[in-house]
Amino acid sequence: MPSHGGQRQAKRADARRNVRAILDAAAVCLSRDPDASVAEIARTAGVGRVTLYGHFASRAELVDAVVTRAIEEGDAALDQVDLSGDARDALVRLVEQSWLTIVQIGSLVTAAFDALSEERMRELHARPMQRAEGLVERGRAEGVFRTDLSATWLVGTLHRLMHGAAAEIEAGRLAPAEAATTIAATALAAFTPPGRPVPEVGALATRERS
Amino acid sequence: MPSHGGQRQAKRADARRNVRAILDAAAVCLSRDPDASVAEIARTAGVGRVTLYGHFASRAELVDAVVTRAIEEGDAALDQVDLSGDARDALVRLVEQSWLTIVQIGSLVTAAFDALSEERMRELHARPMQRAEGLVERGRAEGVFRTDLSATWLVGTLHRLMHGAAAEIEAGRLAPAEAATTIAATALAAFTPPGRPVPEVGALATRERS
Numbered sequence: 001m002p003s004h005g006g007q008r009q010a011k012r013a014d015a016r017r018n019v020r021a022i023l024d025a026a027a028v029c030l031s032r033d034p035d036a037s038v039a040e041i042a043r044t045a046g047v048g049r050v051t052l053y054g055h056f057a058s059r060a061e062l063v064d065a066v067v068t069r070a071i072e073e074g075d076a077a078l079d080q081v082d083l084s085g086d087a088r089d090a091l092v093r094l095v096e097q098s099w100l101t102i103v104q105i106g107s108l109v110t111a112a113f114d115a116l117s118e119e120r121m122r123e124l125h126a127r128p129m130q131r132a133e134g135l136v137e138r139g140r141a142e143g144v145f146r147t148d149l150s151a152t153w154l155v156g157t158l159h160r161l162m163h164g165a166a167a168e169i170e171a172g173r174l175a176p177a178e179a180a181t182t183i184a185a186t187a188l189a190a191f192t193p194p195g196r197p198v199p200e201v202g203a204l205a206t207r208e209r210s
Numbered sequence: 211m212p213s214h215g216g217q218r219q220a221k222r223a224d225a226r227r228n229v230r231a232i233l234d235a236a237a238v239c240l241s242r243d244p245d246a247s248v249a250e251i252a253r254t255a256g257v258g259r260v261t262l263y264g265h266f267a268s269r270a271e272l273v274d275a276v277v278t279r280a281i282e283e284g285d286a287a288l289d290q291v292d293l294s295g296d297a298r299d300a301l302v303r304l305v306e307q308s309w310l311t312i313v314q315i316g317s318l319v320t321a322a323f324d325a326l327s328e329e330r331m332r333e334l335h336a337r338p339m340q341r342a343e344g345l346v347e348r349g350r351a352e353g354v355f356r357t358d359l360s361a362t363w364l365v366g367t368l369h370r371l372m373h374g375a376a377a378e379i380e381a382g383r384l385a386p387a388e389a390a391t392t393i394a395a396t397a398l399a400a401f402t403p404p405g406r407p408v409p410e411v412g413a414l415a416t417r418e419r420s
Contacts, residue, residue: 189402
């Protein structure tokens with residue numbers, strides 16, 4: 001007969017497994033349909049609704065948890081991006097990985113927009129924004145990004161180009177495979193100091209590989 | 211004693227005056243408060259609600275009429291912009307006048323977003339968008355705007371930069387007086403073909419004046 005401590009440990013392991021199954025199911029269900037119900041998510045996770053509500057008091061709390069996890073995972077991937085060297089090359093790499101993250105968690109974010117407050121959304125965006133800000137500041141200090149417009153405006157422009165690409169894909173006016181290059185090419189040009197030549201994204205990528 | 215024809219004419223003149231007063235009042239009230247009520251608009255116009263509803267069957271119809279008039283007026287101002295000569299100079303002039311129009315009718319558009327369908331909004335945006343498209347196409351044909359990204363993407367980027375500037379002003383991160391130059395500088399850089407130098411908006415304006 002197992003000790004009380006052993007039972008407690010087994011219960012905790014069960015709970016962790018359930019939470020993971022619920023979050024995985026929520027990610028799948030909400031990506032497919034931002035309006036997916038708690039019942040559907042519980043069914044997909046193979047747990048009862050009572051169990052689900054034991055871990056997440058409301059649908060909003062569950063959406064918050066799954067979006068937070070997705071953003072943290074995306075953020076971990078972005079942490080692996082090499083932001084050293086020429087700030088323009090680094091920007092292209094950052095855009096490529098950011099776009100991958102957006103594609104992976106895009107539908108989840110749609111669900112989040114409905115369920116989470118604007119303030120919470122801003123909180124969740126803070127780290128990715130800080131990373132872009134840091135890179136923009138470095139590029140300005142090194143003279144490869146323009147300083148005649150504010151860093152805030154440049155970072156906001158990058159942000160809007162990404163959202164714009166998502167909207168253009170949605171409208172069938174941009175091929176998904178071209179999105180990252182289009183965003184990077186536009187941002188790089190927009191960031192170039194007046195009087196300096198606009199870099200070619202292809203040329204940057206080639207230089208990076210060689 | 212006036213003839214029946216004379217009475218009819220006087221009545222028609224009255225009706226025209228009332229419609230103009232109602233549209234002017236609606237523009238003022240809705241700019242101040244996008245949720246302004248029909249009663250408030252009638253009061254400001256100095257007409258009764260019955261008279262107002264005699265001309266506009268619903269609040270949505272009134273909002274449609276006042277936004278349509280504002281966009282047509284803005285469009286008439288944009289028609290006066292000289293789009294000839296170097297497409298880059300023309301883009302700066304177009305951005306400056308477009309921004310003026312956006313500032314003038316911006317709050318009205320907020321009211322419109324609530325009251326009008328997305329399709330109707332797209333319809334009302336069609337002419338300003340066509341003008342920008344024509345200019346972008348000419349700049350591409352003449353080699354001063356890039357052709358490695360689609361014209362649709364470039365026009366959409368210009369559109370998003372304008373909306374972005376409005377959002378940044380709203381958030382207190384951009385001075386209203388700097389908006390037009392910021393938008394024009396960013397769009398010009400974004401439109402520059404890779405390998406070509408980014409033009410200075412100031413230099414363009416100087417060249418234009420000299």
